[in-house]
Amino acid sequence: MDKIGFDNGKYRDLQSSRIRERIGQFGNKLYLEFGGKLFDDHHASRVLPGFAPDSKIRMLQELADKAEIVIAICASDIEKNKIRGDLGITYDVDVLRLIDAFRSQGLYVGSVVVTRYAAQPAADAFKRRMESLGMRVYLHYPIAGYPNNIPLIVSDEGYGKNDYIETSRPLVVVTAPGPGSGKMAVCLSQLYHAYKRGVKAGYAKFETFPIWNLPLQHPVNLAYEAATADLGDVNMIDPFHLAAHGATTVNYNRDVEIFPVLSAMFEKIMGECPYKSPTDMGVNMAGCCIVDDEAVCAAARQEIVRRYYAALCDRRTGQADDELVYKLELIMQQAKVDASIRPVIAASARVAEETGNPAAAIELPGGEVVTGKTTALMGATSATLLNALKRLAGIDHGSHLISPEAIEPIQSVKVSHLGSNNPRLHSDETLIALAISATTNPLAKRALDQLARLRGCEAHSTVILSPVDTGIYGKLGLRLTCEPTYETNKLYHK
Structure with missing residues (x-):
């Protein structure tokens, strides 16, 4: 934070x-x-x-x-x-x-x-x-x-x-x-x-x-240059x-x-x-x-790295070219910054390597990094979101906030009636399920009450996310970056 x-x-x-x-x-x-x-x-x-x-x-x-x-x-x-x-x-x-x-x-x-x-x-x-x-x-x-x-x-x-x-x-x-x-x-x-x-x-x-x-080379001004690199x-x-x-x-x-x-x-x-x-x-x-130059410099350096990852993903999806990425790499050099300033990148990569599946990470306000992995019930971003809320609420990691029995009917509707090929819950579906659980489960209510504390936290995914997950993280105020990699090798990605 x-x-x-x-x-x-x-x-x-x-x-x-x-x-x-x-x-x-x-x-x-x-x-x-x-x-x-x-x-x-x-x-x-x-x-x-x-x-x-x-x-x-x-x-x-x-x-x-x-x-x-x-x-x-x-x-x-x-x-x-x-x-x-x-x-x-x-x-x-x-x-x-x-x-x-x-x-x-x-x-x-x-x-x-x-x-x-x-x-x-x-x-x-x-x-x-x-x-x-x-x-x-x-x-x-x-x-x-x-x-x-x-x-x-x-x-x-x-x-x-x-x-x-x-x-x-x-x-x-x-x-x-x-x-x-x-x-x-x-x-x-x-x-x-x-x-x-x-x-x-x-x-x-x-x-x-x-x-x-x-x-001229102040990180705040360099961050502006990174933000407008596509405009020249x-x-x-x-x-x-x-x-x-x-x-x-x-x-x-x-x-x-x-x-x-x-x-x-x-x-x-x-x-x-x-x-x-x-x-x-x-x-x-x-x-x-500006009352604390060190604070704004640190924040601006984070923004430069986020812009760089956004450009990498845009290039992967065909919305940007090599030139934009090269410009941002140059700005990173000028700001003397690299991806190591985002602990969520290394943390999510470790989980992805251990599991062989997509993973994600969120850095909490105190600096602690919480990770999440892909499961049969949830995507990595959903799992990470729940793990972060548990940690903020002081809830044991092994506690179930949403019972598997409550998730399975949602998956059934998605696959059998809504035409989805992916039964795992997206972030929006997970939050709705958590909100429903909060009416009867005090732990779920305690976790749900922590949502506001996620605003301004850094997050990273080892794959390009769906617009739904990207949108939910954005609405929660999480500052998300993604690796420029798709979860599958398909040519068409929704």
């Missing part, structure tokens, strides 16, 4: 104060490009132990009276039915989810903007659907030569062709279901329209990572900041590469660029809230 290394309360106070300050800098109208996840930022909570996954949305709640949300979605993403990998839903459906989520937190969603719109039928259908639900929808169009043809972009035939998004509050947060949705272009288009109308406004960017005031992001020293201020800060390649273009756009829109560097554009205060 991670030691606390991040002051979450201080972060919320500093971050909201910094954004208020930036709003005031631009005459009380700021378009804030919000990168990363506003909800459920589990990467940040893993590498900055103490950071709450909902920190950013809580921070925005402190600005709720000043803020409105604009959600950007790219028309081509609607057309292609692009899917969010973490949620398994399409971007257009995620817009609905985000609207509901913002509203449930007391935040005002003003409108949706469809970017790079070129009369795609799916985008038209999306627009009609949103309008039928009472949402205002605006259209932004592709611009030839974007982002380099600045005379065209910053003209009535460029940004000027886009719909002007009517907003009513000082802070306009532009967010999106995922990367590449055109958030920055939306902000700059709004600036163009505002200045054409004689209205002073500004732009700023909020990205949690990389953390600008940590060293690379951390680098901000040369513009160094030249303008004589101070070394960290940014990433895409922002550094685009800054000269952005600067020229600002000059054409506003008469001058208000920023000297990409770092100046940012408002992130996370680096000022």
Whole structure:
């Protein structure tokens, strides 16, 4: 279990104060490009132990009276039915989810903007659907030569062709279901329209990572590079900041590469660029809230190894290539880390070697590692889960929490009626059986009460797990890695 290394309360106070300050800098109208996840930022909570996954949305709640949300979605993403990998839903459906989520937190969603719109039928259908639900929808169009043809972009035939998004509050947060949705272009288009109308406004960017005031090779920044290795992001020293201020800060390649273009756009829109560097554009205060650098370094190194194992499995399943794995191996070398920092890997491997079957392991909050093996009744992840709960509850390992007689009917239904070839209980089925047993078995109740203590624990499986088991471990907050090996030699795996 991670030691606390991040002051979450201080972060919320500093971050909201910094954004208020930036709003005031631009005459009380700021378009804030919000990168990363506003909800459920589990990467940040893993590498900055103490950071709450909902920190950013809580921070925005402190600005709720000043803020409105604009959600950007790219028309081509609607057309292609692009899917969010973490949620398994399409971007257009995620817009609905985000609207509901913002509203449930007391935040005002003003409108949706469809970017790079070129009369795609799916985008038209999306627009009609949103309008039928009472949402205002605006259209932004592709611009030839974007982002380099600045005379065209910053003209009535460029940004000027886009719909002007009517907003009513000082802070306009532009967010999106995922990367590449055109958030920055939306902000700059709004600036163009505002200045054409004689209205002073500004732009700023909020990205949690990389953390600008940590060293380039700091494990937290390397963990961000590992997380975005598939996007080709690379951390680098901000040369513009160094030249303008004589101070070394960290940014990433895409922002550094685009800054000269952005600067020229600002000059054409506003008469001058208000920023000297990409770092100046940012408002992130996370680096000022680290209270235990050793703790965040240890957590970030764990994240790098987890990302490496995820890439190995993605390569095995055909979702990634060798290049991604090589990038992560290089990042591991830079962080001076290897798989030995995860005791669950060696522990599960020992059990698998002894039994000749898949095995798993969970590292408990105190550092003790509990293992589980494949049996006739349960898969290894189910067995490991039960063994971990027993240990946390102080229950003897030999005690039965779920009687074999209760498991056998479940297996019969799975095989005889639900078409399963595997009679062993998955993690979800095991937890349901445990919950039923808890109504009559006090030991089962005691074990079930320990579920919350698994959150943040490390886990490892010697084989690639089914989506069901992976999902249950994720919902419990277990930080799972898997060996890039299938349980069987079949070509098709569910």
